[in-house]
Amino acid sequence: MVIVYLLVAxxxxxxxxxxxxxxxxxxxxxxxxxxxxxVALMMYLLGAPxxxxxxxxxxxxxxxxxxxxxxxxxxxxxMDLRSLLPRxxxxxxxxxxxxxxxxxxxxxxxxxxxxxxxxxxxxxIWEERAVDMLLQIVIIFAGVLAMxxxxxxxxxxxxxxxx
Amino acid sequence: xxxxxxxxxxVVVLGLLGIGFYGLLIVRNLIKVVVALQVxxxxxxxxxxxxxxxxxxxxxxxSMAITLIVADTIVAVIGLALAVQVRRHIGSLDIGHLxxxxx
Amino acid sequence: xxxxxILLTIALPWLGALVVWxxxxxxxxxxxxxxxxxxxxxxxxxxxxxxxxxxGTALSFAVGGAFGDFTFxxxxxxxxxxxxxxxxxxxxxxxxxxxxxxxxxxxxxYALVLFFIGAMAGLVLSSNLLLVFVFWEITALCxxxxxxxxxxxxxxxxxxxxxxxxTQLGGIGLLAGALLVYxxxxxxxxxVFMQQAHTLPAALLTVMAFGFLIAAxxxxxxxxxxxxxxxxxxxxxxxxxxIHAATMVNxxxxxxxxxxxxxxxxxxxxxxxxxxxxxxxxxSAIMALVATDLKRVLAYSTVSQLxxxxxxxxAGGVFASQFHLLSHSVFKALLFxxxxxxxxxxxxxxxxxxxxxxxxxxxxxxxxxIGALALAGIPILNGFWSKxxxxxxxxxxxxxxxxxxxxIGAGLTACYTLRCVWMVFFGAPATHHHxxxxxxxxxxxxxxxxxxxxxxxxxxxxxxxxxxxxLPFHEMEAETTLSVIEEVVTAPATLVALAVVGLGLxxxxxxxxxxxxxxxxxxxxxxxxxSFGFExxxxxxxxxxxxxxxxxRPTQTGILSWNVxxxxxxxxxxxxxxxxxx
Numbered sequence: 106m107v108i109v110y111l112l113v114a115x116x117x118x119x120x121x122x123x124x125x126x127x128x129x130x131x132x133x134x135x136x137x138x139x140x141x142x143x144v145a146l147m148m149y150l151l152g153a154p155x156x157x158x159x160x161x162x163x164x165x166x167x168x169x170x171x172x173x174x175x176x177x178x179x180x181x182x183x184m185d186l187r188s189l190l191p192r193x194x195x196x197x198x199x200x201x202x203x204x205x206x207x208x209x210x211x212x213x214x215x216x217x218x219x220x221x222x223x224x225x226x227x228x229x230i231w232e233e234r235a236v237d238m239l240l241q242i243v244i245i246f247a248g249v250l251a252m253x254x255x256x257x258x259x260x261x262x263x264x265x266x267x268x
Numbered sequence: 269x270x271x272x273x274x275x276x277x278x279v280v281v282l283g284l285l286g287i288g289f290y291g292l293l294i295v296r297n298l299i300k301v302v303v304a305l306q307v308x309x310x311x312x313x314x315x316x317x318x319x320x321x322x323x324x325x326x327x328x329x330x331s332m333a334i335t336l337i338v339a340d341t342i343v344a345v346i347g348l349a350l351a352v353q354v355r356r357h358i359g360s361l362d363i364g365h366l367x368x369x370x371x
Numbered sequence: 372x373x374x375x376x377i378l379l380t381i382a383l384p385w386l387g388a389l390v391v392w393x394x395x396x397x398x399x400x401x402x403x404x405x406x407x408x409x410x411x412x413x414x415x416x417x418x419x420x421x422x423x424x425x426x427g428t429a430l431s432f433a434v435g436g437a438f439g440d441f442t443f444x445x446x447x448x449x450x451x452x453x454x455x456x457x458x459x460x461x462x463x464x465x466x467x468x469x470x471x472x473x474x475x476x477x478x479x480x481y482a483l484v485l486f487f488i489g490a491m492a493g494l495v496l497s498s499n500l501l502l503v504f505v506f507w508e509i510t511a512l513c514x515x516x517x518x519x520x521x522x523x524x525x526x527x528x529x530x531x532x533x534x535x536x537x538t539q540l541g542g543i544g545l546l547a548g549a550l551l552v553y554x555x556x557x558x559x560x561x562x563v564f565m566q567q568a569h570t571l572p573a574a575l576l577t578v579m580a581f582g583f584l585i586a587a588x589x590x591x592x593x594x595x596x597x598x599x600x601x602x603x604x605x606x607x608x609x610x611x612x613x614i615h616a617a618t619m620v621n622x623x624x625x626x627x628x629x630x631x632x633x634x635x636x637x638x639x640x641x642x643x644x645x646x647x648x649x650x651x652x653x654x655s656a657i658m659a660l661v662a663t664d665l666k667r668v669l670a671y672s673t674v675s676q677l678x679x680x681x682x683x684x685x686a687g688g689v690f691a692s693q694f695h696l697l698s699h700s701v702f703k704a705l706l707f708x709x710x711x712x713x714x715x716x717x718x719x720x721x722x723x724x725x726x727x728x729x730x731x732x733x734x735x736x737x738x739x740x741i742g743a744l745a746l747a748g749i750p751i752l753n754g755f756w757s758k759x760x761x762x763x764x765x766x767x768x769x770x771x772x773x774x775x776x777x778x779i780g781a782g783l784t785a786c787y788t789l790r791c792v793w794m795v796f797f798g799a800p801a802t803h804h805h806x807x808x809x810x811x812x813x814x815x816x817x818x819x820x821x822x823x824x825x826x827x828x829x830x831x832x833x834x835x836x837x838x839x840x841x842l843p844f845h846e847m848e849a850e851t852t853l854s855v856i857e858e859v860v861t862a863p864a865t866l867v868a869l870a871v872v873g874l875g876l877x878x879x880x881x882x883x884x885x886x887x888x889x890x891x892x893x894x895x896x897x898x899x900x901x902s903f904g905f906e907x908x909x910x911x912x913x914x915x916x917x918x919x920x921x922x923x924r925p926t927q928t929g930i931l932s933w934n935v936x937x938x939x940x941x942x943x944x945x946x947x948x949x950x951x952x953x
Contacts, residue, residue, distance in 0.1 A: 110276045118283045121307045125291040125300070133303050144284075144310045147277065148333075152326065153317045156333045160313065163337055168306065168344050175348035176299060179355040182362075188294035189364055190932040195293035198939045203286045205946035210278055236434040237335045248342035251349045292935040301931065363931045 110150065117143045130181055134172035141165040277318045284311030298354060298361045302347040309340040373423045374430040376416050377443050377496055380453055383413035384460075384489030388482040396478045403468045406481040410461035410488060417457040417492065420450045426841045427562060428498060439559040444498040446841035448693065451834070452495040452625050455697065459617035459704045459820075460488040463609040466708045466816035469809070470609055470715055480520060484613065487513035491618035495625055498561040500549035507545055507590070507622065511538040514619050518606045527605035536916050537599040537909065541589025545626070548582040551575060561629065565844045568633035580634035583626055584643060591623025591677045594650040598909040600674055601658075604666040604720075608711030611666060615673045616704035624680045624696055628689050632844040635687075644685030645765075645773050652678025653776055656783035660790065665710050665722050668791050672746060673703060675784065679761050682777060688764025690835055690847055695757035697834065698745065701827055702754055705742035705820035709735050712809040712817070713795060722794040729796035731806040734814060736796045738821040743792045745824045747785040748872050756828040759859045759868060766864050778871050785875030793879070831855040 120140035124133045141164035148157040188195065288308025295301055313333050320329015355361055387409025394401050429445040464484060471477060487510060494506035512535075519531030552564045555571055568576065587593070592600035600620070604611060614620065627644065634640050652675045659671035676699045683692035712735045713728060714720050729736040745754030758781065765774045809817065832852030839849035850858070859865055928934075 107273060107276070110273045114276050114280045114283075117280050118287070121284055121287045121310075124303050124307060125287055125295065130297065130299050133300060137303050137306055140307065141310065144314060147280065147314065148317050150273075151277065151317050151321055153320070153330050153333070156313075156317060156330050156337070159334060159337055163341050164306075164310070168341055171345060171348055172299070172302075175352055178352050179299065179361060182297070182355075182360065187296075188932065189296060189930055190293050190936060192294060194936070195290060195932075198293065198936060198943070199286050199290045201943050202289060202939055202946070203282050205943060205950060206285065207278075207282055208950055209946060210282075235432075237331070239434065241335055241338045244339055244342045248345045251342075251346040289935070289939060293932055293939075366929070366931075 110147070113143055113147050113150065117147065130176045131173070134169055134176060137172070138165045138169040141168070274318060274322060277314060281311050281315045281318065284308070284314065296362050296364055298351040298363060298366075299348065301363065302344055302351065305347065306340065306344060309336060309343070312336060313340070373420060373425070373445050374443075376420045376423070377430050377445055379416040380413050380420065380457060381489050381493045381496065383409050383416060384457070384485040384492070387413075388485040388489070391481040391485065392478050394478065396476060399472075399477050402477050402481055406464050406485060407461070407468065409485060410457070410464040413488065413492070414454075414457040414461045417450070417454045420445055421454065421837070424450045424837055424841045426843050428560070439499060439501070439553075441502055442498045442560055442562075443496050444562070445496065447834075447837040447839075448625065448629060448842060449495045449498075450841075451693065451697070451837065452621060453492040455621065455700045456488055456491040456495070456617050459700050460484070460491075460613055462704060462816040462820060463613045463617060463708070465812055466612070466711065467607075467609040468812040470711055470813070471607065474607075480517075480607070483513050483516050483520075484610070487517065487613065487618055491622065494622055500552055500559040500561060500564075502559075503561075504542070504546055504549055507586075508542055510619055510622060511535060511542060511590075514538070514603070514614055517610045517614075518603045520607055520610065521605070524605065530599075530602040530605045532917075533909070533913050534599045534603050536913050537596050538589050540596070540912075541586040541623070544582040544585035544589070548579045548586070551579050551582075565630075565633055569636070573637070576634065577637050577640070580630075580637040580640045581643070583630055583634070584640070584647065587623035587626045587681070588647055589623070590626070591620045591681065592651075592674050593623065593647050593677060593681055594654065595908065597651055597655060597674045601662075601667050601670040604664070604670055608666070608707060608714060611670070612704045612707035612711070615670070615707060616700040620673065620677055621696060621700065624677060624684070624692065627681060627684045628693055631684055631687075631689055632846070641685050641687070642770075645682055645769055646685075648678045648680070648682030648685055649773050649776050649780075650678070651675065652682060652780045653783075656780045656787065659787040660783060663722050664720050665714065665725070665791070665795060666707075666720055668722070668787060669703070669706055669710060672706075672784065672787070673699075675780065676703070676746070678780075679758065679777065682769070682773065683761040683764050686765045686767075686769030686773075688761060688768065689845055690838055691757065691760035691764040693838065694831060694834060695761050697827060697830075698753035698757040698824075701820055701823040702742045702745040702752070705738060705817065705824055706746065708813070708817055708820065709739035709742060712813050713739070715813075716806045716808075722791065725795045726798040727796070727800035728806060732808040735809050735817070738817045739796070740792060741821050741824050743788045747788040747876070748781055748868070749785075750869070751828070752824055753826075753828040754824075756831065756855070756859055759862070759865050760855070762868050763859070763862055763864050778868060781868055782871040782875035782878070785872040786879045789876050789879040 117140055120136050120143060124136035124140060127133050127136060142161060145157045145161040145165065148154075148160060284307055288304050288306075288311060291304030291307060292301065295304060313336050316329050316333040316336060318329075320326045320332075323329070351361060354366065358365060387405060390409070391402050391405050394405060396402070424445050424447050426446050427444070428442045430443040432441040434441055464481070467480070467484070471480060474480070490506050490509035490513060494503060494510060497503055497506060515531045515535035517531075518534050519528045521527045549559065553559050555575060556564055556567050558564070589596045592598075600615075603614060606614070655671040655674035655678065659668050659675065662668045662671060676695070680692040680695050680699070683689075683695065712732065713725070716732060716735075717725055717728060719725070741752065745752035748755050748758045750756075762774065762777060762781070765777055829852055832850060832855060835847070835855070836849040838845070839847040
């Protein structure tokens with residue numbers, strides 16, 4: 106069992122790293138899709154199939170389509186690869202954050218898994234987290250408006266046959 | 269200490285957070301910024317599911333993870349929409365060219 | 372039933388705002404129709420709540436543990452102010468159809484106006500303090516955006532920013548009060564707080580009481596924050612009517628009235644409220660006397676009349692203050708919309724360039740004079756009854772010196788009102804070429820207001836009944852209209868007040884005779900033109916805020932990588948605190 110976890114973990118991290126490192130946008134989107142799918146698999150292994158299914162369809166599916174769509178409109182662009190921030194500074198900040206977060210999470214290892222509380226997924230999501238649901242509706246509404254904005258100006262200025 | 273599954277997941281969570289943060293700090297392409305945000309959010313998502321598992325409150329963890337997926341997807345949509353519009357109006361996706369603030 | 376009406380009153384204007392915005396600026400007639408339709412619908416919904424008003428929580432949304440339930444009330448105070456906001460607001464919208472004809476960006480205008488009206492209705496109908504704060508801030512945002520509506524005019528932008536900064540100061544007071552309530556009662560619900568108010572520690576109650584007083588003073592443009600309101604005059608005139616009569620400034624008086632039972636016993640609080648009201652009423656009456664800008668005169672008179680309401684609350688006359696609020700919102704809306712018609716026709720706001728306009732616009736002249744007489748406190752118009760009630764409450768329960776100052780203020784009010792009417796509609800004509808009477812939509816908005824000025828005082832009994840029945844904490848007695856009338860007519864104070872009002876009128880009439888006195892008082896007049904130095908103080912606050920913001924500018928590079936680094940730094944700090952704390 107642990108070996109499966111290990112393999113998936115390595116896969117997730119490699120995909121994520123590649124998504125950041127690659128210079129081609131389309132490749133980044135595909136690596137991200139892979140990362141998302143593996144995260145969904147890991148959720149399934151952890152015992153959260155509902156979340157895994159949603160993550161697989163939305164995270165790996167819909168978002169990837171959106172990425173490809175957006176990259177298609179905006180186009181690849183050659184740009185200066187130098188960071189705007191000194192790289193050592195970035196590394197130091199990230200390492201500091203990770204060290205502190207890791208330190209906070211250490212007690213988790215000594216935690217004995219408690220009794221699983223009874224509860225239903227739908228009770229949790231509809232009744233106990235009603236604000237979240239409300240805000241989700243608002244957020245989805247905002248997303249729809251943003252899509253309208255994305256499509257508002259019709260065809261992109263750089264169509265293939267122009268080039 | 270045993271090499272148990274929560275530990276592996278925690279390493280993945282920390283790894284995803286680290287990669288996401290690092291990406292946000294160094295990338296210059298707006299679309300790559302959205303990619304980095306996605307990686308970051310996946311780390312948080314996994315952490316929520318794991319926390320629900322370890323605290324015995326699976327359903328709360330799961331429902332919050334779903335909230336996060338929704339929010340994250342909309343962030344991606346809006347980020348990409350912004351990127352496309354920026355590309356149309358400024359002609360570049362480089363965040364170094366974006367700032368018009370007086371300095 | 373009442374639950375639906377509460378939601379409709381708040382949601383209809385907001386929905387209207389979205390629809391107006393989606394309609395687009397290239398179809399102004401549709402925009403007019405949509406805006407008027409939604410505003411009127413919400414006004415009808417608010418009126419429908421009147422017979423159904425009841426004490427306690429009327430509607431509650433469970434939203435989990437973090438914020439407490441989102442609760443709404445439909446008691447007399449809330450419903451009454453919602454009616455004022457939506458009905459007077461929709462009349463302002465109708466007026467705008469004529470006033471804003473041909474203006475650019477009508478969509479932005481209507482959307483903000485409707486958003487404003489809905490937020491005000493939400494503010495008075497919600498009983499969750501956090502929600503109250505949110506609505507409070509939305510009204511501040513809308514007023515800022517509407518005052519600066521002509522955003523290519525630097526004066527308008529400056530006035531908007533001033534209003535925003537000043538009312539934000541008040542917002543901090545409200546937020547602090549709300550958080551303290553939550554910390555000690557474990558709930559944001561106003562009714563829970565009212566029940567437990569006497570069990571809270573005295574020091575805490577004092578902090579809250581004065582926090583809310585600051586919030587109310589800033590919102591209602593009371594001393595020492597009074598200067599943002601006159602500067603807000605750069606807005607289109609229907610907006611001024613909206614801010615002055617229907618929405619914004621009523622919020623502060625509402626807050627004081629709502630919490631009066633809880634803070635009544637706080638030592639010094641009532642005196643402080645009386646003093647704030649008194650200084651606002653008196654100083655702005657003097658400033659109104661020397662102002663030459665028509666809208667400024669009206670703005671100062673608003674500050675002054677709000678001062679009367681605040682004074683009444685300090686003296687314990689919650690009913691009198693709310694009744695005066697009702698009268699004031701009707702006659703002030705009438706005056707502002709009338710002034711809008713005058714300005715629209717004459718093309719200037721300077722009263723010295725008006726004069727003898729009455730001949731050209733008889734309809735506007737007639738309704739304006741009705742409103743002005745109500746403002747001056749002439750029987751039998753609504754302003755007379757409510758002002759008498761305020762003064763009587765002050766005489767019965769407040770300090771005598773405050774009563775005397777307010778009495779003089781009433782005389783000054785009569786004097787500046789007459790001066791204003793004279794300079795605009797009578798006197799020597801100045802040059803104007805194409806003055807025309809009000810348009811159709813303007814008349815539709817003005818006529819019901821003029822009718823209201825003549826009749827709303829008849830509602831005194833019903834209004835008192837409504838408040839007494841539905842406000843369990845306020846300990847009010849319901850009286851019939853007849854007994855209110857009898858009380859006012861038979862009280863000797865009424866005669867005194869009327870005599871002072873008459874004196875004020877006489878003072879303007881005989882201004883030639885009083886020339887020597889005026890000459891002696893010219894230093895005061897000059898001070899008044901300069902707002903007694905508070906203008907400088909308020910300007911200083913605004914400038915200080917802006918220079919701090921300017922000094923912080925280098926921290927905002929606008930480059931994403933640095934912003935993310937800032938977020939990470941904050942995360943590191945939080946994590947460090949957690950690690951060290953654990």
